[in-house]
Amino acid sequence: MDSGVIFALAALERDPASEGALADLRALAKKAKNGEAHSFRAAVREARRVHGERGEHRLVAQLVDVELECAEDASDRAALYLDKGRVLFEELTDEEGARAALTAASELKPDDMALKERLLHLEKVRAIAGELEEKYLREAEAATDRQLKSMLYLAAADTGLRYHLDEARIEANLRKALDIDPRSSRASVRLEARYLAAQNVDGLRKLYLGRVDVATSRDERVTALGKLAELELGAGSRDKAAERYRALLQIDSSLGTLSRRALDFLVEFHRQRNELAELASAYELALRGRPHPDVELTLLTELGTLLGDKLNQADEAEEVWKRVRKLDPLHAGMLTFFRTRYAGQAARLLPVLQAAQKIEPDPQKRRALSVEMARLSSSGAGSTSAAGATSPGDAAAQMSDKSPERVPERAPERAIDLWRVVLKNDPDSAEAFGELRSLYRQAEKWTALVELLKEHAERLSHQEGGAIDERIALLEEVV
Numbered sequence: 001m002d003s004g005v006i007f008a009l010a011a012l013e014r015d016p017a018s019e020g021a022l023a024d025l026r027a028l029a030k031k032a033k034n035g036e037a038h039s040f041r042a043a044v045r046e047a048r049r050v051h052g053e054r055g056e057h058r059l060v061a062q063l064v065d066v067e068l069e070c071a072e073d074a075s076d077r078a079a080l081y082l083d084k085g086r087v088l089f090e091e092l093t094d095e096e097g098a099r100a101a102l103t104a105a106s107e108l109k110p111d112d113m114a115l116k117e118r119l120l121h122l123e124k125v126r127a128i129a130g131e132l133e134e135k136y137l138r139e140a141e142a143a144t145d146r147q148l149k150s151m152l153y154l155a156a157a158d159t160g161l162r163y164h165l166d167e168a169r170i171e172a173n174l175r176k177a178l179d180i181d182p183r184s185s186r187a188s189v190r191l192e193a194r195y196l197a198a199q200n201v202d203g204l205r206k207l208y209l210g211r212v213d214v215a216t217s218r219d220e221r222v223t224a225l226g227k228l229a230e231l232e233l234g235a236g237s238r239d240k241a242a243e244r245y246r247a248l249l250q251i252d253s254s255l256g257t258l259s260r261r262a263l264d265f266l267v268e269f270h271r272q273r274n275e276l277a278e279l280a281s282a283y284e285l286a287l288r289g290r291p292h293p294d295v296e297l298t299l300l301t302e303l304g305t306l307l308g309d310k311l312n313q314a315d316e317a318e319e320v321w322k323r324v325r326k327l328d329p330l331h332a333g334m335l336t337f338f339r340t341r342y343a344g345q346a347a348r349l350l351p352v353l354q355a356a357q358k359i360e361p362d363p364q365k366r367r368a369l370s371v372e373m374a375r376l377s378s379s380g381a382g383s384t385s386a387a388g389a390t391s392p393g394d395a396a397a398q399m400s401d402k403s404p405e406r407v408p409e410r411a412p413e414r415a416i417d418l419w420r421v422v423l424k425n426d427p428d429s430a431e432a433f434g435e436l437r438s439l440y441r442q443a444e445k446w447t448a449l450v451e452l453l454k455e456h457a458e459r460l461s462h463q464e465g466g467a468i469d470e471r472i473a474l475l476e477e478v479v
Contacts (some may be wrong), residue, residue: 005040009047014257016056022066022110029069054223055189057091081105091325095122129163135175150181157190159305168196182214201235222248226258229265239312242269243378248283253289276310293327300324301333308337329355346376350414367425371432374422377415378435412443 005028011021025044032040042337048063064084064312071077081104089098099122106115125132133156140152157173160166171194188207195203211224229244237467245262252259263286270279283303287296300323308317318341324334335356350373358367416439423432433452440449 002028002032002036002040005043009043012047012051012059016051016054016059017312022062025063025066026069029066030071032133037072040070041067052087055185057087061087061092078105078108078112081108089162093158095162098122126163126358129159130165132217133159133165133169140176146180149186150177150184153177153180154184154190154274157187159247178210182210183216199288201231204231218251222258224251225251226261229262241383242266246282246285249285253286255289255295257290259286259289278308280306280311297324299329300327301331304337305333314341325352325355329359346379363420367422368416370422370425374415374418374432374435377418378439412439415439416443416445416448433456 004024008021008024009030011018011024015021029040029044044063044067046305048060048067049064051057052058061084062079064087068077068080071080081101085098085105088094088101097174099119102115102119102122106112106119109115136152136156136159140149140156143149143152153173154177156168157177159462160170160173169193174187174191174194177184179192181187187282188211191207192204194200195207200372204367205228207245208224210226210303211229212221215221215224225244225248229241229248232238232240232244242265245265248262249259249266255263263282266282267279270276279302283299283306287299287303290296291299300320304317304320305325307313307320321334324331325338328334329352335352338352342352352414353369353373357366357373360366360369415438419432419439423436427431436452437449440452
């Protein structure tokens, strides 16, 4: 299937009113042929089902028109017109549009008597629409069952809508239907359409709040809160919009279309007002849903930076950066945080650097990490090659230091291993040679020290001039 179809349907999922996405689908429908037409129609049919469940019936009717663009079989086209007629009549109260759709279906199936009878029935109902409305109202007033009463008021309102009867009475009947049964989705949808057309902000706010209160599922409540937030934005109340979006994010942290929109708004809103604690709270809410790793990494990075750099909450920031480390051991921000946080604490910083060095693909950066780890390990081991060799007595005193910044017992061995790696990768490293010479003396590894000095003297012999004086000094040291 053409990727353009996927993108267009995804755009409609985000914005059911997207004219551009519909135009793209119509163009793609005209190009679809044979097997492509079959897969295209299957995708559009599934979209019709999804949007129908969401109550986006106008889009459903438009998607039927899209499907008609590539349906060639007369029987298929007639069935699509019947579907469109049903949506227009039952869901959108568009009697004229429904009759046009049924007429088109009848023209494609001229021998279908049932279709002709349905069209005739519509004409008869049109002639007595006013009487039918009155009948529904009388029955509603007499009904004792609340659900039946609500349905009859709704039927009276639908009749008025389909046949353009008294506007004031239509709205009054819809309100009665919803007041009696607050869960009546049809009455709610009808009122919403009228309030939107009239730009009745107060009416819409009350309607959406009612939907939040009676919602039986998370999706229903999230949708209502999303509409409330958009309404407040349109009315110029960003504070109220933030309140609605926060409530939405508290119950839906999946970062789907609505919760992602909520997070984006809250981030911008709190940043502009420099409300850092509230901004951190928004990130924490979004992270409860365990989003896609890429998204999670971005959110964790923002939260860790905010907690550590702006709010001075180092302990909380550390927990966040630990999560980053699990996702990306090479993450630059994470490494910077732990280098600062664990400065001088070799036992705690070394595992972080080792995990990064292990997967670093760049040889130069990998060598730099090796050197950093070796230096860190030497500082924990008490190596002091920069100031000269450490005597056995001094080394023993350093190794007996019990402060948490020292790495006991295995520190010299670990530092030796790390500096060996550095020297192996860079045989000319004067720093690695000096550190190893100091550490071997400190650990009284005399055989290893002799071998180190011999190897270094051998390397010097290959240099221009042979570095004779330095070689003599090394050999004297060996002796």
